[in-house]
Amino acid sequence: MSNGKMDSRLRGNDGGRENNTSASKNNSNSSLPIKTGAEIVVSTLIEQGVDTMFGYLGGVVLPLFDKLYDAPINFIIPRHEQGGCHMADGYARASGKVGVMVATSGPGACNLVTGIANAMMDSVPLVVLTGQVRTDLIGNDAFQEADTTGITRPITKHNVIVKDVNDLQQTIREAFHIAKTGRPGPVLIDIPVDVEVNKCEAKPLGEITLPGYKPQVKGHHRQITMAAEEINKSERPVLYVGGGVIAANASEELRTLAKKANIPVTMTLLGLGAYDQTQPESLDMLGMHGTAYANYAVQECDLLIAVGSRFEDRVTGKIKAFAPKAKFIHIDIDPSSISKNVIVNIPVVGDAKYILGELANEVKYKERKEWFDKIAGWKSKFPLQYDVKSPNIKPQYVIEQIWEATKNNAIIVTGVGQHQMWTAQFYKHTKPRHFITSGGLGTMGFGLPAAIGAQLAKPDMTVIDIDGDSSFNMTMNELCTAVQYELPIKVCILNNGYMGMVRQWQELFYGKRYSKSSLRNPEFAAVAEAFGAVGITVEKKSDVKNAIAKMLKEKRPCLVDFKVEREENVWPMVAAGKSLNEMDGLNIFERMA
Amino acid sequence: MKHIISALVHNRPGVLAHVAGMFAARAFNIDSLAVGRTDDPELSRMTIVVLGDDKVVEQVRKQLEKIIDVVKVQDYTLKEVIAHDLMLVCVHASAEKRHEILALVEMFKGKVVDIGQKFVMVELADGEEKLEAFINSCKPYGIKNMVRTGTVAMGRLSTPSATEEL
Numbered sequence: 001m002s003n004g005k006m007d008s009r010l011r012g013n014d015g016g017r018e019n020n021t022s023a024s025k026n027n028s029n030s031s032l033p034i035k036t037g038a039e040i041v042v043s044t045l046i047e048q049g050v051d052t053m054f055g056y057l058g059g060v061v062l063p064l065f066d067k068l069y070d071a072p073i074n075f076i077i078p079r080h081e082q083g084g085c086h087m088a089d090g091y092a093r094a095s096g097k098v099g100v101m102v103a104t105s106g107p108g109a110c111n112l113v114t115g116i117a118n119a120m121m122d123s124v125p126l127v128v129l130t131g132q133v134r135t136d137l138i139g140n141d142a143f144q145e146a147d148t149t150g151i152t153r154p155i156t157k158h159n160v161i162v163k164d165v166n167d168l169q170q171t172i173r174e175a176f177h178i179a180k181t182g183r184p185g186p187v188l189i190d191i192p193v194d195v196e197v198n199k200c201e202a203k204p205l206g207e208i209t210l211p212g213y214k215p216q217v218k219g220h221h222r223q224i225t226m227a228a229e230e231i232n233k234s235e236r237p238v239l240y241v242g243g244g245v246i247a248a249n250a251s252e253e254l255r256t257l258a259k260k261a262n263i264p265v266t267m268t269l270l271g272l273g274a275y276d277q278t279q280p281e282s283l284d285m286l287g288m289h290g291t292a293y294a295n296y297a298v299q300e301c302d303l304l305i306a307v308g309s310r311f312e313d314r315v316t317g318k319i320k321a322f323a324p325k326a327k328f329i330h331i332d333i334d335p336s337s338i339s340k341n342v343i344v345n346i347p348v349v350g351d352a353k354y355i356l357g358e359l360a361n362e363v364k365y366k367e368r369k370e371w372f373d374k375i376a377g378w379k380s381k382f383p384l385q386y387d388v389k390s391p392n393i394k395p396q397y398v399i400e401q402i403w404e405a406t407k408n409n410a411i412i413v414t415g416v417g418q419h420q421m422w423t424a425q426f427y428k429h430t431k432p433r434h435f436i437t438s439g440g441l442g443t444m445g446f447g448l449p450a451a452i453g454a455q456l457a458k459p460d461m462t463v464i465d466i467d468g469d470s471s472f473n474m475t476m477n478e479l480c481t482a483v484q485y486e487l488p489i490k491v492c493i494l495n496n497g498y499m500g501m502v503r504q505w506q507e508l509f510y511g512k513r514y515s516k517s518s519l520r521n522p523e524f525a526a527v528a529e530a531f532g533a534v535g536i537t538v539e540k541k542s543d544v545k546n547a548i549a550k551m552l553k554e555k556r557p558c559l560v561d562f563k564v565e566r567e568e569n570v571w572p573m574v575a576a577g578k579s580l581n582e583m584d585g586l587n588i589f590e591r592m593a
Numbered sequence: 594m595k596h597i598i599s600a601l602v603h604n605r606p607g608v609l610a611h612v613a614g615m616f617a618a619r620a621f622n623i624d625s626l627a628v629g630r631t632d633d634p635e636l637s638r639m640t641i642v643v644l645g646d647d648k649v650v651e652q653v654r655k656q657l658e659k660i661i662d663v664v665k666v667q668d669y670t671l672k673e674v675i676a677h678d679l680m681l682v683c684v685h686a687s688a689e690k691r692h693e694i695l696a697l698v699e700m701f702k703g704k705v706v707d708i709g710q711k712f713v714m715v716e717l718a719d720g721e722e723k724l725e726a727f728i729n730s731c732k733p734y735g736i737k738n739m740v741r742t743g744t745v746a747m748g749r750l751s752t753p754s755a756t757e758e759l
Contacts, residue, residue, distance in 0.1 A: 153611050154618050158661040161607075178661060212603065212664040336655035339648070 032201035037165045037191065038067040040202055041129065044172040045073065047205060050100050052076065052091060052456050054084040058104020059144060060131035063196040076456065076485060079477040081108050083449040085115020086475070089124050090453030093436045094411055096249065098125045098179050099453065105131045106144030109190075110151065114443055116186045117155040121440025122270060123247055125184035127175045128156075132192040135163050148190045157185030165198040177208045182215030183334040184247055215333060219350030219358065227305070227329045227346050228362035234303035234327075236371045237263045240286065240315075243270030243439065244308015244332060245352050251275070251432045253356035254307070261363035264375055266294040268309050269420075270439040272429040283375070284384075287315040288574045289421040292382035295572075295580040297375055298323050307331045308352045311341035312440070313576075321579030331355050382586055384425050386568070393541045395419060395494040395564040398548075399426040402464060402492065405548045410462040411436065411454050415447035415471025418500035421570045423466045445474030448491060452478060455487045462490065462552060469495040469521050476527065482557040483532040490551050491559040493524055496566045504569050508584075528559035536560045595624060596650040597669040597676055597746045600639045603662040604630065611660055612639060621645065621653050625678075625743030636664065640745045673749040679718045679742040681706070682728070685735035686713045694734060701727045712737055 035043065041064055045053065052074040057065055068075055078084035081103045088099030099119075103112050109130040119126045133142040149159045158178050162168050168191070175187040231237055245254055251274050258265050258281050265275040266283035275282055286294035298304065304326040309315070316322040319341060328344040330337075331352055338347040348355055386396040399422050402410075412427055413436045414420040420437055429435045436454055438446040451465035472493050482489050494500075502517045525535030534556050538547045544562065551558045571585025602608050609628060616623050624642040631638050643653050650670060657666045669676070686694045691713065698705055698715050701723065707714035717727055721744065728736070 149607055150610065153607065154614055210661065213661045334659070336652065336659050338655075340652060340655075343648075 032203060034199050035202045036063070036067075036199050037168050037196040038063040040165070040169050040200070041172065041191070041196070042067045042071045042073075043202060044169050045100065046071070048173070048176045049097070053100040053102065054078060054088045054091075054453070055102030055129075056081050056084055056104065056108060058108045058131060060105045060133060060193040061102060061108075061196075063193065064102065064129075064131070064191075074456070076452075076481065078449065078481050080475070081111035082115050082445070083475050083478040083481065085112045085126070085128070086118065086443075086446050086449035087453035087456070087478075087481075088126055088128075089115060089119045089122075089446075090413060090436055090450030091457045092119075092124050092126060092453075093450070094433055094454035095457035096433060097457070098127055098176055100127050100129070102129045103131070104144065105133055105148065106146045108144075109146055109148040113151065113155065114441075116152055116188065118438055118441040118443045118446065119186040120155045120157065122243060122438065123184050124186065125179040126186035127172070127179050128186055128188040130188060130190050131196070132161065132190045134194045135192045136194075138192065149188070152188050155186070156188045157183075159188040159190070161190040161192070162195055163192065165195045165200045168195060168200075169203060173205065174208055174210060178210070178213060182213070183244070183337075216335075216349050217333075217351040217354055219331070219348040219355040221358075223346060223348040224355060224358045225362060227331075227348060228359055230303055230327060230329060230346060231261055231263070231305065231359070231363050232366065235368060236301045237261075237303040237305060237368075238283070238297050238301040238326075239263050239265040239305045239307065240268070240298065240309060241265060241271045241274050241307045242268040242309025245271060245274040245356075246308075246432045248308065248333070248352035249432070250308075250351075250353035250356050253353055253360060257356050257360040257363065260360055260365060262365055262368055263305070264297060264372070266290070266298065268312070268315050268439070269424055269437060271309060272424055273432045273435045276430045277428045278430055285424050286580070288317065288576075289425065289570050289572070290574075290580075291384060291425070292572055292583055292586055293375055293378035295574065295583060296378050296382075299325075299579070299581045300374070301326045303327050303329065305329045305331070306344070307356065308333075310337045313341075316341065316580070317574045317582075318577055318579040382572075390565065391541060392565045393538065393544060393562055395422050395496070395562075395568055396426045397541070398492065398494060398544055398562050398564065399423055399466065401544050401548055402466065403427045405545075405552060406462060406464070408434075410434070410464050411451075411458060413437065413447050413451040413454055413463065413465045415465075415467045415474075416442045416444045417468045417471055417502075418496075418504065418568070418570050419466055419468040419471070419494040421501075422494070425570075427466075444468075444471040447471055448475050448489075449478045449481075451489045451491070452482050452485075452487055455482075455489050456485075464490040464492060466492050466494065468500055469493055469497060469524070470499040470519060472524070473519070473521065479528060479531040479533055479557060479559070487557060488555050489557050490554070491528075491557070492548075492551070493559065493561045494564045495521065495524065495561050496564050496568070497521060498566065500568075501570070503567070507567070507569070508573075508575070524559055524561040528557075533557035533559055537563070539563045594644070594646065596643045596645065596653075597674060597744060598641045598643060598650070598653060598657070599667045599669060599746060600641065600657050600663050601631070601665040602637050602639055603664065604635055604637045605662055608637070608660075608662045609639075611662065612641075612657065615656055615660065616653075619652070619656060621649065625741075627743035627745050629745075638745075640743065642744050667748075669746050669748065673751070674746045675749060676720055676744050676746040677718055678721065678724055678744050679716070680724050680727075680739065682715045682717070682731060682739045683712050683737040684715060684731045685711060685737060687711065690734055694731070697727070697730050701730075703727065
């Protein structure tokens, strides 16, 4: 917009070299403390409740890091900014708090891009601070200059460059507010180095009012009543819940609603943990690699109640044939999620916790025997299966053994690929914030750094990264971070020597031409030992249980390299473009049974 | 179908890039985009003409509202609006044809803003159809150059919706 016109924020600081001018200009008659920009960053982070943060140094953030030197913040230095961003992401998902990451300008900021986009797609609250070159150098292709706000604009919920130290404190406060309210997401603040050094008065925390940002928390009551009426009427309802239920801390309300109205529940990948999978109402995961009983139930239901989910293509399959017999209720805090992919009958915009709570008050119990009998039939006819009698280490077997050894008492983190789908399928997710995975962006390499972040959030929990060899290869340098900070994370690599999911698609859709998808891996156990972690290699099925037991006892970071069946596939599968009831892999199970 | 969307935005660097980038990223088609300041120096007004069906325009509106620096979005699609473009046209006007062109300008309530030996420059601010009609009328004489601002719009004061306008 009006390029020649300068924002009021910029006025008075276009030189950038005139240190301290802002302070002397504004503060002559004030008793408020005078602080540098760097001091303001640190004190505002502490004010916002930050006790753990992540970051990597660089030239233009040195003033800030100098003030972090003796700050009461547990500061974690990753080995790469992407890793740091995933750590902040894992920390945020495990704790429910805002994750904070700092990086320098140019390459530091660019290295964050994958991590920020990942948090954006999965609605994870992050505040990302980047250094920037001096304000008077911006736009001149200065050393380590990149247009950070330009690069990250489409992958942040909000971003802003602060060119006047007087705006810094309020901008940081607004960033936390925006990151954690409404549909959460990453907010980036770009801070030129002179702004870190300039001084101004530190103001007390006041109310935050953003005229363009008013997330709706309470759902419209008439919509809620209409939804309740539809639920009470329906014979074959299904609750389809996504990560929004976990973000809203609404698992209890979901449980109350499902139990009270007697409705089966299926979850998206990010929704796993929102509903206890050991409960009879659970249909487990739906979608491309969902269970047959979840997919059939969705296709047969007469009412689909979507909560905190966005009808993504991996969930719906062929959108036109998705839940063809159903009316749709869609509960979401993001109005733009509603009627984006499917037109819904009853939209309810607002916070899932509030709306599910209200809804639970208005619904009645209904037996729905026919519906539950039908579902029970699918469950017994099409359970998740694999060849349990195989003498080889089946990846699903490893995951089942991890479940047996940990039950509800572990945070499970994954990379992206086949291992992720098997973990979603074969580990029984029972609690929210106990399954941490990269859903929307599908970021390989997410597992290890996210596990480090989760361990920092929950120091007393067992945190296990169930990873693939290719995923692990992408960010394995972060093992040093786990060793340095003495974090007892566990890494279980389901090592098949392939980019497994790619290989599966090549097998199914490209005539088994395994083009470029097989890797020569290092000996991961030896790599772990070299990093200072414990490394175990498992080549025999009979050693799996013992290795897991040993791993769980270990106080140091511990990696177990399971040499699994190389060409195992994830079943069932809805091929891209097919509808949910067109699953492949079911007949394989029937033959096996 | 053409839809007119009006967005009140913070007058900050990067907001135009954000809005334009969102349109590109979500594959929405912009027909025209006009930006200018408002009576409040903190705020600018963007008037965006979008091509698409109702579902697309609904998403455009929601995605615009999602941008933190966008304060308010109005969809003028189903409302009575005054929607005008400003256009400058350079028309070939030889001495013997000049009076015909001046008559045309008069008829369309335009304004001659510059005159050269062979050309006249005409300013015309009006609705889409009027501008198109004027362009068509000028074509036989030869149009040398033309520039348009893109549509700006406001709800009609005589309609009930006028009370909710900012």
